[in-house]
Amino acid sequence: MAEEPMSPAPLPEGTARDTTGSRGSRLLGVLTLVGLVVLGVLAFVLTDPDVRIHPSTGAEFGQFDAVRMLYVHVPLAVMTYLAYGLCAVASLGVLIRRTPWWDVMAHAAAEVGTVFCGLVLVTGSIWGRPVWNTWWEWGDVRLMTTLVLFLMFAGYLALRRTTGDPRTVSRRAAVVALVAVLDLPLVNRSVEWWENRTLHQQSTLGDLKIEDLTLFTLMLGFLVLGMAMAWLLLHRFRVGWLEQAALDHSVAAAIAERRGETPDNELRRAVGDPSPGDPS
Amino acid sequence: MNTLRTVLRDARLVAARDLRIEARSRVVIDQILPFAVLVLVLFGFALDADHRTLRTFAPGLFWVTVLLSALLAIQRSASLDSADGTGTALRMSGLSPVARYLGRAAAVLVQLLVLEVVLVGGLVVLYGVSVEEWFLLVVAGVVAGVAVAAAGTLYGALASGLGARQTLLPILVLPVLAPVLIGATRAFDDALGVAAVDGWAWTGLLAVAALVLTVVGASVHGVLVED
Amino acid sequence: MSVVELRAAVALLGRFPALSGVDLMIHAGETVLLRGPNGAGKTTVLHLCAGLLRPESGGVRVLDHDLTEVAGRRSVRRRVALLGHATGLYDDLTVGENLRFWARAAGLSAAEADRRTDEARSRLEVPVRLLDQPVHTLSAGQRRRTSLAALVVRRPELWLLDEPHAGLDQRGRDLVDVLIGDAVAAGGTVVVSSHELDRVAALSPRTVTLAGGAVVDGPSTDGGAPQ
Numbered sequence: 208m209a210e211e212p213m214s215p216a217p218l219p220e221g222t223a224r225d226t227t228g229s230r231g232s233r234l235l236g237v238l239t240l241v242g243l244v245v246l247g248v249l250a251f252v253l254t255d256p257d258v259r260i261h262p263s264t265g266a267e268f269g270q271f272d273a274v275r276m277l278y279v280h281v282p283l284a285v286m287t288y289l290a291y292g293l294c295a296v297a298s299l300g301v302l303i304r305r306t307p308w309w310d311v312m313a314h315a316a317a318e319v320g321t322v323f324c325g326l327v328l329v330t331g332s333i334w335g336r337p338v339w340n341t342w343w344e345w346g347d348v349r350l351m352t353t354l355v356l357f358l359m360f361a362g363y364l365a366l367r368r369t370t371g372d373p374r375t376v377s378r379r380a381a382v383v384a385l386v387a388v389l390d391l392p393l394v395n396r397s398v399e400w401w402e403n404r405t406l407h408q409q410s411t412l413g414d415l416k417i418e419d420l421t422l423f424t425l426m427l428g429f430l431v432l433g434m435a436m437a438w439l440l441l442h443r444f445r446v447g448w449l450e451q452a453a454l455d456h457s458v459a460a461a462i463a464e465r466r467g468e469t470p471d472n473e474l475r476r477a478v479g480d481p482s483p484g485d486p487s
Numbered sequence: 488m489n490t491l492r493t494v495l496r497d498a499r500l501v502a503a504r505d506l507r508i509e510a511r512s513r514v515v516i517d518q519i520l521p522f523a524v525l526v527l528v529l530f531g532f533a534l535d536a537d538h539r540t541l542r543t544f545a546p547g548l549f550w551v552t553v554l555l556s557a558l559l560a561i562q563r564s565a566s567l568d569s570a571d572g573t574g575t576a577l578r579m580s581g582l583s584p585v586a587r588y589l590g591r592a593a594a595v596l597v598q599l600l601v602l603e604v605v606l607v608g609g610l611v612v613l614y615g616v617s618v619e620e621w622f623l624l625v626v627a628g629v630v631a632g633v634a635v636a637a638a639g640t641l642y643g644a645l646a647s648g649l650g651a652r653q654t655l656l657p658i659l660v661l662p663v664l665a666p667v668l669i670g671a672t673r674a675f676d677d678a679l680g681v682a683a684v685d686g687w688a689w690t691g692l693l694a695v696a697a698l699v700l701t702v703v704g705a706s707v708h709g710v711l712v713e714d
Numbered sequence: 715m716s717v718v719e720l721r722a723a724v725a726l727l728g729r730f731p732a733l734s735g736v737d738l739m740i741h742a743g744e745t746v747l748l749r750g751p752n753g754a755g756k757t758t759v760l761h762l763c764a765g766l767l768r769p770e771s772g773g774v775r776v777l778d779h780d781l782t783e784v785a786g787r788r789s790v791r792r793r794v795a796l797l798g799h800a801t802g803l804y805d806d807l808t809v810g811e812n813l814r815f816w817a818r819a820a821g822l823s824a825a826e827a828d829r830r831t832d833e834a835r836s837r838l839e840v841p842v843r844l845l846d847q848p849v850h851t852l853s854a855g856q857r858r859r860t861s862l863a864a865l866v867v868r869r870p871e872l873w874l875l876d877e878p879h880a881g882l883d884q885r886g887r888d889l890v891d892v893l894i895g896d897a898v899a900a901g902g903t904v905v906v907s908s909h910e911l912d913r914v915a916a917l918s919p920r921t922v923t924l925a926g927g928a929v930v931d932g933p934s935t936d937g938g939a940p941q
Contacts, residue, residue: 355662358658362659366655369655373729375648379711382710385707390700398669400692401669458726463734465734466734466926497819504804504815507811567804572798573802573803579795580792581820713788
């Protein structure tokens, strides 16, 4: 990464930021919106449903319209792993380098990742309903693994919100993220073995014929959702950075105020005289 | 300075301390064990207490019960050093965090194993289960116990000293232990003759989980208890 | 040789700046009394010198360890004894078990641990009959003596005592004074935080007054003016 600032510069008095937007992020945002619309049109209108003819019976089978969900579901899943991967790397940074930049990044990546993870589960469920005839299929390895992942990071976010020394919380959260990521292969392997035992024959991604417009739409999905994630991450990071700056500022103010707390100054303040050392 | 022998010696010291405290205060014996048996009974009520059903589900019910009881045991263990300034005194003592972790996890493991033994008895008596492969049962039980103790000690330390500690532990540790639940249940399926699965393969997976969790826990414990 | 060197030390407790810039220098063999109103930061200074707290800014050197570094904090703890408000003892274990545990935790062999705990126990006049009593049955004064005994065993170079006389009877208070005297005679350094100014005055300490997280009165030995 390019050299990151050690910590946010304290806000000068009277600064007010009412937006985390910038020219770059607004451009990205507009492009993303346009992209989402295009993706929507392609995925839900212009592409064909997955209809296949059975070679012997001649009957139609396949995922039909449900396949449309996949143009969104698959990119969402990839983005989720990217986001959580970023969180894991940032968490390593928190433990090794201990600067606020890594901490803010880890938190932002975890939040964005969890939003996307939730969407993966929802779109997966919507996709699965017509295909499997249930809202939730315990037999799908990927969906199960994603669910456990979601729960692990829900715990991460809950930990983040506890009160306590911010430094302690950030260190512990980093540990949670790292252990979650290290545990994930175990989760995946155990769920996979479990499914193999029950011999589910379920319709999965692998069956699909992906070419031409379908391929293009899928690629577009990756691009657009990648942009969406970048946009969300950017803003969330900036919010976190500003929060950190505000925190540093309030700590600095508290230190200065505490310094003024000598018996003389306390007395003077009580009778309303400004004391020599006061910044006012 | 911190040779393996010192670490093991210190770990033994810490484990002995925790077990001695348990022997004195009997929290696991008096409170957690009865809770575990109670959960088995509750499952009986909930599942309409017919032996055939219970026998089929016994392995899963057993491990869910173990996990829930383990939460209590872990919270108890973590609380030993969050009162009376003993946590601070431990930091001052110079005991290595690795030794503290291993000792504590070992003590939790012993308590879990006692729990498992009693619960197997519960399965046999209450659910009419019969054990087909004792060796597999014991090995799987021990290995899964190690994994639970390792993860539990790590997260127990992680969740202590913060606000809302009690409610945080379950949501942090249980998803991480999902593979252990899956694996241990399948291993017990085999050992209790409930289903035709390869219990030993699953035990192998459990062993990997136990190893990973112990190594990670020992490595990371220092970050959690020191500054 | 300076045992404690604080230069503009700032320390946070969460977000609260407990120490807003402390300048303090303590030499070997000195007895220093920290006084000041509640909330002035006396306890925090002691914790900082014990290596339990990370300084936010400023210089902190204790026994030649740089406490702004993690390694420095870890190394200094073994050479320092901190007596806080909490007992630092396991309630469910007996006095003897506690003393033995803390002695062995400090790295002493079994034989050496036994020898030193016996010596400490008699020096602090902890009755032999209490050795087999669980700590939770003891009075506050007896617990305080046991905590002190546990610290005496470690033979620290620097004593950090947070209101050591509190809760003790006359005899106990006398013992603390003797203890401090012994420590100084043996070349140790003692920093006492106390409201019992008269009592501590008998030990002829140097007095340092804290308020608002900084030193407001009492010269630092190098002649530099305090904040």
